[in-house]
Amino acid sequence: MNGEQNDGQVSDTYLDNIIKQLEISDGSQATSSVRSVFVRNDAGTFLRKLDERVKYYDNEIEKLCNFQYQSFVKSFHELLQVRKDTTSMKKELEKNNQMMQEAGQSLAKKTASLIKEYHRQSNIQQTIEALSQAFPVFETYRKLQECMEEKKLYPALKLLEQLETKHLVLVKEHRWSELIQHNIAKFRNQIRNESYNELKNFLENVATHADKIGKSAFAQAAARLDIDRRYYMLEEDRKKDQQQQQPEGSADLALINMNITETIDFSPIYKSLHINLFLNCKEEFSKHYQREKQKQAPVIMDVPPKMHESFDAFKKYLQRVTGFFIVEDHVMNTTEGLIDQRFYYELSERATQQLLAVLRRAVSTSYNPELMLDMKIVVVLFCAAIKESGFPVTPLLDVLMELRESYQQLLLAQWGQKFKEILRKDNYIQMVIEDETQYQLLLRQFPLRIEAAERLPYPRSLPYSESVPKVFLEIKDFAAVCAKFAKGLNVSKTEIDDMIRKPSNLLLTKTLKSALVDLTAAESESQLNFSQLVQICINTIHLENSMPYLEDYIVALVHGSTKQIGLRLQGASMLKDIRSLVEDRIHDKLNDKIDQCLDIGN
Structure with missing residues (x-):
């Protein structure tokens, strides 16, 4: 009996727990709970307890409703009032929404216009910036063209450097910069060709004034050796002095004090060298200069017609050779890498061979001892004058010994x-x-x-x-x-x-x-x-x-x-x-x- 009671109590407790689980669960355990009830054969008891639970909650709900009824009625009336206010608010909101829609459309239009203007302003600003970068390019390019037309090579060279290193790097994304870059290459070639023309003019100037420079060197050597002026002055110089009624010795003093840079303008050769140095063509320019000098040397060394019949022609010839090598020595000492000692030595060696032939011919064709004595003094002057430029004079002094033998005979x-x-x-x-x-x-x-x-x-x-x-x-x-x-x-x-x-x-x-x-x-x-x-x-x-x-x-x-x-x-x-x-x-x-x-x- 007691056993049955205990079993009934356990069953009631178990079913109560099942119902509590169903109350607090989210429904995911309902199937397993109901299955366990049927497995235990407690379905009748479970249904009865479940009805009792429902009734309990109905009573609770009823108690709660009775307790809150007045409040509920009041709240309901308030809700109805709210409904009326809500309708009015809805209409106001719809009206406001309509206004907002209209205002928004206007604002959207203005915003789109503002964005468009902003983009336009941005494009203008970018254009201004691009033009501010391009204007220096165009201005420098214009100046470059003017310098090229006026053959102002050194300023043109500086403008080229500004274009390439400063201005074009800022506008390289523009297609027209490629055209300017292409033209710069043409300008480079043009500048280099103009520098070669400057060199040609310089060489012509050297050929024109070589005898004057040589005469000055002869005068300086004569002053050192105490040799009479007639051994370096020409007959035409003496006649000119007489016509101008210059005091004797004034022309000699001018020759002795004359500086080579006063007679020849060396700026073209310096400028041409600097230009080719900037153009990375120094070695090519140096070779070109040496080729031109090798061409010019035979022209300078060429013996004038009937030179051996005229003492003045003999003096002028040696003075021209002296001036040529003095200029070359000055170029070698005042420029870096244009010519070297080896080239100067080779040039002077070829000139020495020709000079030896000229002097030997002059010795062999002279039958006047007085003239031979004058020739000797002129050769001594020549050696003393040209020796200062590093010219090898030992072979020429050997010719003097040959001249001495002929003179004595x-x-x-x-x-x-x-x-x-x-x-x-x-x-x-x-x-x-x-x-x-x-x-x-x-x-x-x-x-x-x-x-x-x-x-x-x-x-x-x-x-x-x-x-x-x-x-x-x-x-x-x-x-x-x-x-x-x-x-x-x-x-x-x-x-x-x-x-x-x-x-x-x-x-x-x-x-x-x-x-x-x-x-x-x-x-x-x-x-x-x-x-x-x-x-x-x-x-x-x-x-x-x-x-x-x-x-x-x-x-x-x-x-x-x-x-x-x-x-x-x-x-x-x-x-x-x-x-x-x-x-x-x-x-x-x-x-x-x-x-x-x-x-x-x-």
């Missing part, structure tokens, strides 16, 4: 004629001195004193004939003329002594000897008699005795004093040979006379 030939003329005109009779004045004059010319003759009263006779002092004077003059060749040469005293003594020995041992041999030869046209041959023997004795005076004279020419010791001349032995030859001739004459006497006696 001409002198020997000229003095050979003088000796023959003196010997031919001599009567081979002892000289007669009328008074002391004449004797002192003779001693100044021929310093050999004869004590026995000096004790004689005037008029007194000297043992030698007139040819002796004349030959002595000619030998002295020959030595002095030979010494002139050494003037201006950078040689030692020993070399100068050699330059005088060697040709003097040749003059005595060959030239004078040949003249004496021809004079005393048996087949000679003069057919000297016995007394004349004896006088020639006496003459050779006194010429031999005068040799120390000639030696002292040569020493004085070289050292400026006779206290120095010099080599002896070879004339004494030659005169002994001649005397022996004449004695043989006298012996032959005596034999002939004896034979004639014997023939007459027979």
Whole structure:
């Protein structure tokens, strides 16, 4: 019994829990709860409890409604009032909505217009910004075109740099910038071609003024070496000075003080080099300049017609060559990388070869010793002037030695004629001195004193004939003329002594000897008699005795004093040979006379 009661209590508790779960659940467990009720066979009890629960809630709802009824009625009346107000509000809202719709449409139109204007303003602003960037491009491009038309290359170059580095980078998105960029390439080529034209004009200017620059260098070298102005001034210059009545020396001073930059404008070459440096064409421009110089050098070195017949033409030619290389040296020292020492050396080497040929031809075609002496001085001036520019002058100085040999040969030939003329005109009779004045004059010319003759009263006779002092004077003059060749040469005293003594020995041992041999030869046209041959023997004795005076004279020419010791001349032995030859001739004459006497006696 108690067991059944306990089971009924458990079942009621279980069903109550099921109903509570159904009340609080969201319906997802309803199926499982109902299934469990039927599984336990408690469906009747469950339905009964469920009805009881519904009734309980109905009672609760009824209690609640009774308690809140007055409030509900009041709320309902308020709700009806709200309904009326709501209808009025709805109408007001609809009216306001209509107004808002109309205002919104107007606002939408104005907003669309405002947006359109904003876009327009933005486009205008962008256009203004684009034009503000483009205007400097157009302005710079316009200035560039003007500079190109006026051939102002340096300003054009700066404008090109501004266009490329500053302005075009800001407008590169525009298609017209490509056209400007294309034209810039054309301008670059045009500027480079104009720089080549500037170079051409510069080279023409150099060719025109090279002789003037060379003349200035000659004048400066002449001032250093104390050489007379006639060795660098031309005849046309002297005539011009006379016509303008300029004081002597003013033109020389102007030449000496003349600066190369005053004669030649070097700005075109500097400008052209800078332009090609900016255009990254420096190496190409340097090669072009060197090619043009190699073409110009033969033109400068070209020998003018009949140059060897005109001393002025010879001077002008060397002055032009000097000016050309002085300009080249100035360009090399004032520019960087345009030409180098190697190119200058090659150019001067080719010029040296041609100069050697010109000088050798001038030496071989000259038959005037005075002209050759003038040529030597001009060549010395040329070497001194062009040496300052680094030109190799050693080969040219070697040519001076060749010129010296030719000069001495001409002198020997000229003095050979003088000796023959003196010997031919001599009567081979002892000289007669009328008074002391004449004797002192003779001693100044021929310093050999004869004590026995000096004790004689005037008029007194000297043992030698007139040819002796004349030959002595000619030998002295020959030595002095030979010494002139050494003037201006950078040689030692020993070399100068050699330059005088060697040709003097040749003059005595060959030239004078040949003249004496021809004079005393048996087949000679003069057919000297016995007394004349004896006088020639006496003459050779006194010429031999005068040799120390000639030696002292040569020493004085070289050292400026006779206290120095010099080599002896070879004339004494030659005169002994001649005397022996004449004695043989006298012996032959005596034999002939004896034979004639014997023939007459027979």
